Amino acid sequence: MELQKTPLKDCFIIKPNVFRDERGLFYETYNQKAFEKTTGLKVDFVQDNQSVSSKGVLRGLHFQTGEMAQAKLVRVVKGKVLDIVVDIRNDSETFGKSFSIVLDDVEHLQLFVPRGFAHGFITLSEESIFSYKCDNFYNKASESGIIYNDATLALDWHLPKEEFIISEKDLELLTFEEVLS
Template identity: 60%
Template sequence: MKVTKTALKDCFIIEPTVFFDERGCFFESYHHTKFTKTTGQEICWIQDNQSVSSKGVLRGLHYQRGKYQQAKLVRVIQGEVLDVIVDIRPDSKTYGQYIKEILNDRNQKQIFIPKGFAHGFLVLSNTAIFSYKCDNYYNKEAEGGIIYNDYELNIEWNLEGIENLIISEKDLCLPSFKHHLPICEF
């Protein structure tokens, strides 16, 4: 397993060792001891989520507030997405900054997203199966979000080849970065 630090503190890109042969491939998608040793993060995953989406679907930018904040380990099982993570920790040196990474079923990259980050993704392939582990349960009353096309964040979503964005009504009504509710409030 190769772990790479990102420009955002405590956020890592994880690349498993993939073994190929005539049958296909094999890899460990998660190994607790290796994860803890290489990231320095002691996480107890308690919920796995999965979504299936079509090309042009944009989900996010989402987060949970207060005691319901979630760390996540995200990956793509099938297809390809542009994954975006935004640091929304007010006391962080990288507050308001984002990283983006292509995740797909070929590179098998994963991203560890600590608590205090907003997350979203755009589906680039015809369909994508997206999976993520969470260290806390989802709570509807604690959900928060930031509009994907926020002027201040100025995220480059790489929309080339995407004819129509498919965004939920809820995500289209998310507030701007300037007006979102801080993660510490609940």
């Protein structure tokens, strides 16, 4: 396992050791001892989620607030997505900054998203299977998010807007400024 830094404080990329031969490939999607040794973090993941999406499906930018905030370890099982995170921690040196990365089923990179980040992705391939571990349980009362087209963040989702498929719930998310107030 190799750790790669991102421009955002506490957010990093994990490159697993992938073993390939004529049969295909094998890699560990998660190993607690290797994760702790490589990252220096002790994270107790308690929930594992998976979504299946078609091209253009945009999910996010979601987060949970207060005691129910979640750190996530995200990866793509099938297909390709553009994954975006935004640091919304008021006391962070990278507050308000975003980072994006293409995650796919070829390189098998994973992204560690710390607590205090808004997170979302859009499917770039015909279909994607997206998997993520959380260190806290989902809590509807603590759920919030930032609208995908927030003017302050000016995020590039890599697809034309007319290809987006967005849930009604995600179309009603707050602006970055509203989240701060």
